[in-house]
Structures are given as C-alpha cells and as structure tokens.
Amino acid sequence: MLSYTPPLKDIQFVLFDLLQAPAVLNAYAPFAEVDRDLMQQVVEQAGRFAQEVLFPLNAAGDAGCRFENGAVHTPAGFADAYRQYREAGWPGLTCAPEDGGQGLPHVLNGVLLEMLNSANMGWTMYPGLLHGAYACLVQHGSAELKARYLPQIVSGEWAVTMGMTEPHAGSDLGLLRATATPAGDGSFRITGTKIFMSGGEQDMTDNLIHLVLARLPGAPAGTRGLSLFLAPKVLPDGARNAAHCIGIEHKMGLRGSATCAMQFDGATGWLIGEPNHGLNAMFAMMNTARLFVGSQGIGVAELAYQNALAYARERVQMKAVDRPASRQQETADPIVMHPAVQRLLMTQRAYIEGGRMLACWTGLTLDGARHHPDADMRHLMHEQLALITPIVKAMLTEQAFRGASQALQVFGGHGFISETGIEQTVRDIRVAMIYEGTNEIQAIDLLLRKILADGGERLQRFLAQVEQTATAEPAGSLASEAGTLLETTRSIRAVVQALLEASVNQPQTPYRIADEMLRLVGHCALAWLWLRAARIAEQMQEQDPVFYGGKRDTARYYFTYVFPEVQQLLGVVNACLRDGNSAALHADLSCDLTMSRAG
Numbered sequence: 001m002l003s004y005t006p007p008l009k010d011i012q013f014v015l016f017d018l019l020q021a022p023a024v025l026n027a028y029a030p031f032a033e034v035d036r037d038l039m040q041q042v043v044e045q046a047g048r049f050a051q052e053v054l055f056p057l058n059a060a061g062d063a064g065c066r067f068e069n070g071a072v073h074t075p076a077g078f079a080d081a082y083r084q085y086r087e088a089g090w091p092g093l094t095c096a097p098e099d100g101g102q103g104l105p106h107v108l109n110g111v112l113l114e115m116l117n118s119a120n121m122g123w124t125m126y127p128g129l130l131h132g133a134y135a136c137l138v139q140h141g142s143a144e145l146k147a148r149y150l151p152q153i154v155s156g157e158w159a160v161t162m163g164m165t166e167p168h169a170g171s172d173l174g175l176l177r178a179t180a181t182p183a184g185d186g187s188f189r190i191t192g193t194k195i196f197m198s199g200g201e202q203d204m205t206d207n208l209i210h211l212v213l214a215r216l217p218g219a220p221a222g223t224r225g226l227s228l229f230l231a232p233k234v235l236p237d238g239a240r241n242a243a244h245c246i247g248i249e250h251k252m253g254l255r256g257s258a259t260c261a262m263q264f265d266g267a268t269g270w271l272i273g274e275p276n277h278g279l280n281a282m283f284a285m286m287n288t289a290r291l292f293v294g295s296q297g298i299g300v301a302e303l304a305y306q307n308a309l310a311y312a313r314e315r316v317q318m319k320a321v322d323r324p325a326s327r328q329q330e331t332a333d334p335i336v337m338h339p340a341v342q343r344l345l346m347t348q349r350a351y352i353e354g355g356r357m358l359a360c361w362t363g364l365t366l367d368g369a370r371h372h373p374d375a376d377m378r379h380l381m382h383e384q385l386a387l388i389t390p391i392v393k394a395m396l397t398e399q400a401f402r403g404a405s406q407a408l409q410v411f412g413g414h415g416f417i418s419e420t421g422i423e424q425t426v427r428d429i430r431v432a433m434i435y436e437g438t439n440e441i442q443a444i445d446l447l448l449r450k451i452l453a454d455g456g457e458r459l460q461r462f463l464a465q466v467e468q469t470a471t472a473e474p475a476g477s478l479a480s481e482a483g484t485l486l487e488t489t490r491s492i493r494a495v496v497q498a499l500l501e502a503s504v505n506q507p508q509t510p511y512r513i514a515d516e517m518l519r520l521v522g523h524c525a526l527a528w529l530w531l532r533a534a535r536i537a538e539q540m541q542e543q544d545p546v547f548y549g550g551k552r553d554t555a556r557y558y559f560t561y562v563f564p565e566v567q568q569l570l571g572v573v574n575a576c577l578r579d580g581n582s583a584a585l586h587a588d589l590s591c592d593l594t595m596s597r598a599g
C-alpha cells in the first residue's frame, strides 16, 4: 500500500525562500494583508485535508464509479469527502470575496491542487474545473447568469463540467455538431451528444452546471461558429433539464472520476458571451484547467516518488559497490545504495521539485496578471502566462508519466503487480497527457501561436529574464551551469530565427518539431528556477545543512544529468530545419499501407 506525506517543507522553500511570495503579493491591493503565517496555515491545512481525508480513499476509488439507471455512483466516501471539502471553504479559496470566495492568491490554489492530486487524482477531478468555470463566467457571463450561478459555484454547492468533446471531434473542435436554437425567451435548446465529460453526472452535488459548446442556426463552419452555453442539470424552477448521462467509460486509470457520455435533447441553456465567440469564452476556462492538469502532473509524480524512495530504502538486494564500514558484514544492501536506483530517484526528484517551482512561479504570475497595479505589467504577465501555460500542462504531465514509470521500476516486479499500488499512479496520470488539449496540441499552440505568431517577441522577453539570472553576480558554485544555460538560450534564439525564415517555404517544419521546442523552452524555464534555487540554498545552507544542501545537490544533478537533453533536442530541431520535408521524416506513413508494404 502507498503512503503520502504532504511535501510542506519543499512548498515553503518555493513560496518563501525562492519566490518571496508574500512580498510579491503585498504589492497587489487585494493581497496587501497576505503574510507568511497566513500562507503557511493554508498550506498546512490543505496538506492535512489531502493526507487525512482524500488519500485513504485513493486506492479503493480505483475500483471506479457505477452507472445504474441513468445515475452515477462515485466510490464510497467520495461524496462525504466532498461535503467536508465544501464545509471547510476550499472551493472558493481564490474566488473574489464579492462572489463569496476567500480572495486568496492563486498561487495558493495551485499548491492546494497539487496536494489534492497527490492524494487522490480521481476525486480531485470533481472540484477541479471550478476555477476555470468561475473565470469564464466572471469574464464572459451576463449579470443575470452570474447572480444565479456564481454563489453556488464558488461555495462548491454545485459542481461544473465542460462539454466540448463529441464522438467525431476531439482535438478539432471546429468539427463539433451540437446545436442550440433560440427558444424565444432568451434561452436556447441544446441538442447533441457529448462524450468524455468529466463528472457529467455524479452523486456529490444536487446540481451540475454544464458549460457546453454548440452551434447557433446559420453559424459559420469551424471554430468561428461555436457558441458557449450554460445548461444546468436542474433548472431554476426545480425541473430536471433534458441533459442526461447515457453511460460512463471504463478506463485504464483515473477510475474514481466518472467520464460520462451525455445526451442533450433540447436541454435549456443560456448563452455565455457573444454568439459565435464561444471558443474565446471557453479559453478562459481551458487556460485555468491546463494549469490544473499541470498540478496533476506534479501531484501524482510526487506520490510515486515518495513511495519509490521509501521502498528503495527498505528493499535489500545485492551488495552495493560503495559500502560504508557499518554494513561490511551485511549480505546485501538497500537498493537505494545502487547508483542505477539513485539515478532513477534523482531524475524524478529534479523534475518534481523543478516543476513545483515552475507551477508556483506561474501561479504568482497569474496573480500579477490579474492584480498588478500597472496595466502594462498586467499585460506583460498575461503574455508570460500565455507562453508558459502549455509548458506547464505538457512538460509536467509527460514528465509525471515518465516519473511514475521510473518509480514503478524502483519497485521491480512488485511494482507491476497491483498489491503495492504504485501501478495506479502510472495508469492514473497517463490521461493528463491527453485531455485539456493533447500534449501535441499544446506544443503546436506554444510554437505556432505563442512563439512564431509574434515573431518570437514573447519568448525573447522570457529568455531575457533567464539570461539576466544566468549573468547575475555572485554566480555561486553553479557558475559553469549558468554559462551552459546562457549558451542554450542563445541557441534557442538562433533556432527561432531560423524557424521564422524556414516556415515561409517549409510550413510543415514547425509542426514537426513543436514537441522538441516545448521541451527546449521548458528546460530553460526549469534551469532558470534551479539556478535561482541553488543560489538561495547556498546562502541559507547553514540554517539547515541537510535540506539546503540537498537542494543545491539536486540543482547540480538537474544541470549535469537532465538539462543536457537540450543538446539532443537542438540536434533534432536543426536536423528537421535542414531536411525540410525529406521523406526520411515520414516515409510512407500517409500512404495506403497495404499497397506500400504488401510487396
């Protein structure tokens, strides 16, 4: 069986030592009173809830939900945990006080979500979309819709869902077919089948607020003809809306979360935002949801790592090459003493701790983008957020899957059988690379829309920050690592310039190397934060030599054994730039395989 301990010390390092979060936040009017004590208290209570209430339900929740006569039954204990979550006021942690929320900074919500996801990713899917829906309604909802639905969303009394995917339309939302016709009284009748709706039906809340994309009569084809509607399960007059769950999916993981097929048969809904601008409104939700998915990555990777480390300290196999005198008489050593196992563990740790720094920095940037007193700064922070969101979503989830697999490897054969529980982490986290826009779609979004679309300006600004850190004095003991980072940012600038030129005649090239580019920029972000972390750890080492020494050593590990991936990535990017659309890049994949390979 797995165990989970909230990583409070590391979270505190990131929030207080690295990011100086209270001082940053105090410059924003709504957070003028936020101090370290308050933040620490929130983090500790969140950790306690995750560990004591959610984690005990995680393994049993893997048995999944039941679908009977149109009703979904979530695993035992889920509904009660949700009641406790709501009563403790967690849903509205970062919502505005005028909407019934606590008005705390977003960076705290990110930390809360990381720990909830470590403890129970399946359960966390139910409240997971709340903040996205809140942002969407606040930014695009009518005054009437806000008055009718925001209070219950913020209190968590009613949960929200996202209705985009249809059987024939996943990544390509332009293919969506669901329709909405005006009812003549200001409402609309929504008709269509939506699939894969997380929490589309459940037994935890009395009402559900579905945010659904559909087409108005005569709407243009493609994404420009999509409008967004709010369709509740229970209508304001208490009647049941014509939106029903017609089945739940049987999945390889994340089984505690009900993934529902939903039939809308003329369901009543109300327009959010402007007609045919639904995708724009939905993006307010999706961007927040993408950060949520990034927090799933860190959360589940942390759970897997903690358990792999504990197992490696207990499991005894073979003699270590380097044995302390105290163990000379032992027949075998704990596997944590074997260099290969140390590598597995250190790689996980470097990504998890780096990912946590990146997620918290992103959370603080989100707070600044909303509340910085200077409008230009708010704009710049929005731009940064746009650049970094696909990286948080894609890189942290890909890494989490690799990390969970490495954790399983540490367990050997015992990891492959269900009893130890580590395999659940691999199965659960796999979907995070798929939903909320697959990781390939995130990479294309980053390279095409966020980097190349503005001639590389957003990226240049971000790299300038990284370079400023890399050239800052005193360099500390990681001076040569800072130099390596600087060389990498220069290479990325050169590659982006080459891509801008090449994409005129080779339009397919950016699409071919988008994944590599996402990891390249992602590594720069991680390296930037590791460099800052290492310098701080060195300054503070005397206060707690084990913790801060460990932090500096992990930074060194990251630079020595993880960051060099950038060389391989640059090699691939440059090869694709050179080869253009050479057949070696796709061979005969698009041909009829029976003809080309049958001989």
Ligand SMILES: Cc1cc2nc3c(=O)[nH]c(=O)nc-3n(C[C@H](O)[C@H](O)[C@H](O)COP(=O)(O)OP(=O)(O)OC[C@H]3O[C@@H](n4cnc5c(N)ncnc54)[C@H](O)[C@@H]3O)c2cc1C
Residues within 6 Å of the ligand: 161, 162, 163, 164, 165, 169, 170, 171, 172, 195, 196, 197, 198, 199, 251, 254, 259, 431, 434, 435, 436, 437, 438, 439, 440, 441, 444
């Ligand atoms: C457990 C679960 C929960 C979900 N929850 C929700 C939810 O709450 N609401 C909701 O609306 N949806 C939800 N989804 C749906 C999810 O968002 C989609 O599965 C996802 O967007 C991918 O769509 P698809 O499955 O149709 O794959 P496809 O779009 O068919 O993609 C298949 C493969 O092709 C790749 N691909 C497709 N187009 C391109 C391209 N242009 N360039 C490069 N690669 C491409 C993809 O990356 C992927 O690898 C959920 C899915 C799952 C599994």
